[in-house]
Amino acid sequence: MPSQSRIPFVNQPTRRGFLGGGAASLAFWSCVPSRAVAAPRDPRFLVIILRGGLDGLSYIAPVGDPDYIGLRGALALPVEGSDAATSLDGLFALNRNAPFLAELYKRREAIAIQAVATPYRGRSHFDGQDVLESGLGQVARIEDGWLNRSLGVVPAVGLPRRSGLALAAVVPLVIRGKQPIYSWIPPAANLPLRESTIQRLVDLYAATDPQLAAAFAEGISSRAVGRSETSAAPMPGQAPTSPGQAAPFAGFVAAAETAGRFLASADGPRIGALSFDGWDMHAHAGVVDGQLGRRLGGLDLAIRALHTALGAAWSETVIALVTEFGRTVRPNGSAGTDHGIATCALLLGGRVNGGRVIADWPGLSESALYEGRDLRPTIDLRSVLKGVLKDHLGLSAGALRARSMAS
């Protein structure tokens, strides 16, 4: 096992670079020296937004922090017994409901980043998601997201199409914008669409409504891929159609699998976004066998499904799991947690030089907590994401500054 964060503050980034302007990118996530692929690169990048505020301390738990058990109480992960968390290094351990993630970590294809946050310091889900997806330093209410802006400046080599991928009826802000996107939801009725009707609507929109024209063209262009390569899978939040081990999270798993197939296909999109909702657990969170534990288990199944569906393309892939903010370090009055600040993020995939937890661990002592209640952020999430855009997708420093995540 790697030993980087056996002791807090090893692997310590310079703080100034990550806070404030957020201009620096986090370079040491990268795989490039050890896993450089000789063949022409065809990189894939998928961003999974865990909406509702993931309790990072229950996913990647700082079990070695002396204040952890005392502060977390009933929400502390056990380190012994059949439910014991999987040790990642001396400080952090992984929730037992994430066996596939543990496997990826062991194979050095997963990096966990702890005490990370966007520049947002409020506790509103919606403003938090706005900052996370716009990529700006504050709430800005703009109409495009950093992933879409990045699409516009990705070097063309190895990217046969610049379209982004969204698997949602309402396209998430992170990938909304000027660059075209593939968008897919399961067919609403068992009916083929008629080419002649499509053509007439394309004509009509072209003449009178440019916005509808663009959206309709994108919708139609992704139809064939959707039909030939995916079954009518339920979307996140929808009732599952088939029973089985993944039943409550069948929507998660199906969406992940669909995304994997799109990204794997020869002429498919290469950059995409997915949302998994439902992480806002204010009461009876249940980190091992309660609602949070089960949902982490569902997420693990979804990651596994992505891995399978990507097939050989996994080796060219980076997946980022991010959330708008973390949660209070102490449980609230009803064995859940309220909205907090810093949390964890994950980078997964064959292009990740993993098997490490990256943290400038602030600790959980009373004086270390942000406003006396939340995990203090020490890494700017934008620096992590910029690192991926730069090293994996080849965005230049100039493009990063100007287009993707201006601060």
Next chain:
Amino acid sequence: MSKSPKDAVTALRRFGLGVRPDELSRIDSDPHGFVASQLDSRSSAIIGVALPAAHERLGEIYRAERASRITKSAVTDARAKSSGSTLLKPEAALPTPARLAREAFKAEVEARVVHAVTTDAPFIERLVLFWSNHFAVSASKGIVRGIVGGFEREAIRPNVLGRFSDLVRAAAQHPAMLMYLDNVHSVGPKSDFGRKSGRGLNENLAREILELHTLGVSGGYSQADVRALAVLLTGWTVGNAASTKWVPGKFRFEPNWHEPGGALLLGRSYMQSGRAAGEAALLDLARHPSTARNIAGKLVRHFVGDATTDGLVGKLERAFLDSDGDLATVMRALLEAREAWTAPQQKVVPPYDYMVSLVRGFAQVEPPIRLHQFAARLGHVTWSPTSPKGWPDGDQDWAGPAALRERLRIVEVFARKVAGTADPRSLADQLLGAQLTPATRTHIERAEAHIQGLVILAMSPEFLRR
């Protein structure tokens, strides 16, 4: 007010749920009066008087929960005694709590859809949809599924033309909201029960009341205010089945859970005893200038579009403050503003409203639940938004590429059913009136068959936007 030929269709689309084939000519002489007069009748928002109340549905669900516990333990006991052989089986006929909640949900959805496609006061129904989404609860949270319909009928519908403060209180005290935003779990740490049990605050409801229901996220409150409101709302809970002292399934105040000593919220102290402190706080929040601004902006963006002017928002804001939050007065201010009628049609109609407008326009009889199912396929699941913020409401939010494509597929289903009876050219005139553009008319006229003409009508920019 000056009048334009487009006003009749605007009255029925922007301020309604779509045009019925004979409707434009009927209201053409006074489209403004047609909309404004709907504000005079508070009772037109009321539906489903024969449906069980939310507390009756909850009571039934609690009984089923209790019965299933008893049955389970009886089975376990019997198994233990008879070394493996089963003497008692759970009664198959006994409905499970989840099934009761599902059945209640379906009945409520059907009542709502039937009303939407038949109502003669569509503007009032739009207000119901707006406020129901503003005070969003979601069927995705356990047994809340069984009472989301009751929430809308009991907390929203009676108040959409009343005072905003009544709406805020009715929403915050409804079991669906108390359960959805976890206030039923919030205990004053220094209350009797809090000291005994070690339990404490849950700030979920308090935060969303400040951020979403009243002041708005930039309305000028702090984390300390969130906590203060949470303190004031401790003890606001729902009667469970375990006592004869209260009605199961109804809002009740539990003094033993209430944090003593009051709290300081937005610089004002609330020291009243019992539930009065929380009610006083909600009243002040409902009357706050930030709330007036927040509500006015949200209403204008909803009905007119994202590119609204400060002037129009200011008119509603003043009407709100001058009338002490009388919502009928606020809506009159909107209807009296000429720009509310003349602003370009930018808002893509959300799937549920769109399905209702298809049925109204095509005079098509569909099983009510089908409308809900079609809207759900387009991502708009009745009473099931994915967050307390409710459904997105931006001009283009419902024009996602895949959703637009699947809308076409659904329209095909409808067009096939009515193709024999409806002429697309005359229907286009009847449904879009003066908003029908030459381009759309030409494309409908040149369609290769009636079905295709109807599809182009329903997918035209004029029909997709309002």
